[in-house]
């Protein structure tokens with residue numbers, strides 16, 4: 001085969017059909033040209049649909065302002081109000097304190113309607129109960145691994161009809177009341193950022209640190 005046989009042959013059929021066909025394929029040139037032209041027309045159609053190469057396409061921003069001006073930079077004050085997480089080791093617990101006695105009237109006014117007057121459950125979860133650790137129904141006494149995250153949960157999520165409405169003192173009082181009602185702390189214990197992390201929950205040992213690298217691993 002001569003080198004010249006491999007030189008491409010440029011065929012210009014019409015404006016939409018430009019095909020490069022190697023010289024060695026001369027014998028089937030008609031067929032190749034037909035396929036090539038169909039492919040070319042198809043490609044032009046696709047490009048037209050997605051707007052590539054369309055000269056009249058306006059720039060995406062035309063008719064719109066450069067910026068819509070929605071939202072505003074988050075202030076430190078706003079960030080601090082949202083940055084309220086309390087870690088299992090107690091990091092993040094605020095200043096303040098509460099006792100079960102202080103929490104009792106708050107519980108009656110803000111929680112009992114859904115969780116029952118003694119935490120026995122009503123329309124919402126049972127919170128108090130002596131079922132063995134890990135057994136059903138799950139309560140704070142038999143299923144919560146940390147007392148610190150109980151504070152966190154109540155502060156950010158309860159009551160469901162007005163989350164974030166409780167004062168720090170009220171949340172400490174409610175935490176103390178619920179821990180005392182579950183028999184975990186003395187009824188007169190003062191609960192604060194120093195004492196709450198020391199409370200050992202009965203269900204602590206049924207939880208293990210999840211250090212799996214593969215989410216599909218089953219233990």
Ligand code: HEC
Nearest residue numbers: 110111113114124125127138139140154158159160161174
């Ligand atoms: C309007 C009804 C309602 C009120 C009032 C309410 N809760 Fe709840 N509470 C719920 C619901 C519903 C859930 C379950 C939420 C979920 O599973 O996502 C829940 C869950 C909880 C849990 C977690 C239970 C668990 O083991 O998973 C705690 C703790 C709790 N509430 C405490 C409180 C405290 C303390 C108050 C009072 C400040 C309160 N709740 C007031 C409806 C309520």
